[in-house]
Amino acid sequence: MLEVRNLHKVYPNGTVALTDVSFRVDDGEFLVVIGLSGSGKSTLLRCLNRLIEPSQGQILWDGVDVTAASGAELRRIRRHIGMVFQQFNLVKRSSVLTNVLAGRLGFANPWLSLLGVWPPSDRAMALRALERVGIRDKAEARADALSGGQQQRVGIARALMQEPKLILADEPVASLDPVLSHSILQYLEQLNKEEKITVICSLHFLDLVHRYATRVIALKDGKVVFTGLPQEIDKARFKAIYGEDAVEVRAGMTA
């Protein structure tokens, strides 16, 4: 269980990104964070594993205070939290396999990993992860030789290497064609359902939210303006989250 209490984030340049954000995520949930660009979704997700340092507030994960952890302890926490990024964040020049193996860094022998030496068990695990996302045949290809959808699947395989209890997905499909969005989100859904991995995912398109989310929180200007089930987002709430002028656009191709 993840609990966020009164989280605040003010950037050094004075931008207020999050104001008094509190919510709870139970194990096994597929929580979707929605909101306009700049509403604080990315900041919130990065605060959860402290890629961004929160200014104030507390994050408790299974009773461990993430906000108080430092150094080695923080790295131990992070290695159980998988993260999937909008821009995939792969090393483009490296092979797919190397990119996936890097997901294991938190568990690996530090010196061997610096030499680029990985135990056979990790390699086998990486191939299994690639198998799972359907691109095992691409293991030796360079990451930038893959299409966007395939690169994001490498990103998911990398997260799988962490055997995560929680996956943070920051706009995982915003850089992809709508057609590919479902394929990526279905992998996340599968992990959520089969492996009981909690997923916290930020998304743009409301139809995707309806299709995948078990629960939704909405951010506006860094504040939580809605928490509830996806079907509770009616016209009035939609306007409240996205502003008066907003018109709903669909990703389409509901699977």
Add this chain to the structure above:
Amino acid sequence: MDTLPALASLLLPGLGQFLSGRRGRGLSVFGVLALMLALVWWATAPAAGFAETTIAFKGDPNLWWWLIAPALVWAWNVWDAARPGGAPGWLPLLVAGGMFAIFGWQTAEISPSTLLQNGDRVMLIIRPMLQPDFLQVRAEEREGWVELLVPCPAEAPAAPSNTSDGIALELSAGCAAVGQELTVTGAGLRPDTAAEFIWQSPIGDFFPLRDPADPQQFRLVQPEADGSLQAAFSVPNAIPPGIDPNLPQEQRLYVRQSRPLGGWELSTNGRFVLQGIYETLSVALMSTALGTLLAIPISFLAARNLMGANPVTLAIYVAMRTLLNIVRSIESLIIAIIFVVIVGLGPFAGMLAVTVHTVAALAKLFSELIEGIDPGPIEAMRAVGGDWLQIIRYGVVPQIVPPFTAFTIYRLEINVRASTIVGLVGGGGIGFFLIQWINLSDFRAVSASFIAILVIVIFMDQFSAQIRKRLQ
């Protein structure tokens, strides 16, 4: 029609434009006119501080007509100020540009006829260059010599004789005046090969004696069947300029036999060419290696994304960037001259000069690569729980190593060329030999070194292109 600005511009060019808000135009008009007038004054005023100018019409006070161009521009400037929309700008540019072009032509001493008149000089260079002095026919050489005094001292020495390399030589007299006829008698020569006569001057210069019957040919004497030889020759004028011609000095006659053995070997200059190329490549390699090693840490200090965080590091960044820009703008040829003064002639000076330039150029390129790296993988490595070293190893290194290597290889290619050039000012290598051969007008050796340089440059070019293609 704006009278006031027109009047202002009549008094001071550009003032009218400036006052009516067209400041840039006003300043440009003033600047161009000031430059034109200064040039006319410089060229026509006698002894105005530029006494040694090369301009052909320098100092002729009758050349007042040079003022026509500035006058035209001045008039245009009044028109421009008076006309609300301004006058066409290309008019004064054409006049001023034309004037500058004529002055430039004179100052650069451009003279196409000179270029075309000296065809014979071209041939003087081209002909030897068509026979590069790199390989020579393998030959067995023997030479004997005998020494005499030119001119004769008060007390004439005895007729000299000497045996060396198995060739015994004897002269009819131990001294002679320039132009006097002497007889040389030899024994122990190979009967099947003609002998060359070569004279050595008092300062050690060698030159072949010419055939008295045909001065276009060198003197060749065929020995008898028993290996003996007898020939008359006149003593050549080998007294170097600046030396008292009445002072008796030792000079030598060499008799040389050269027998071809078949096949080819490196000539003396060919050996120098190889040595020079080897030295140049070593200079290039060492300066690239050392330069890269130094450039890597400096590049991190000159990368804004790493140094921009706080004022202290930002100051280091600015200082580094400024220093790199200054050093990079100095030709390695100039740096080489400085190092030749410090460490003396030789490849070490050249290596230091090329290294300095390499550090400055590579550090800038490297720092730009570091500034351009994708922060995404770094973020991802932090997210999976990597420590600092792992983040660098998996998030940064794969992004920068291939382009760093590519730039280093490219730099090696540049340094091979730079290392030849620094040799010209004493930085060792093939350039050092080359400049001496140019000064000695030994164009056969120059040609050989040109070809050698061409070969290594083309090779490096291909090599670096191949490597860089693979690193992409």
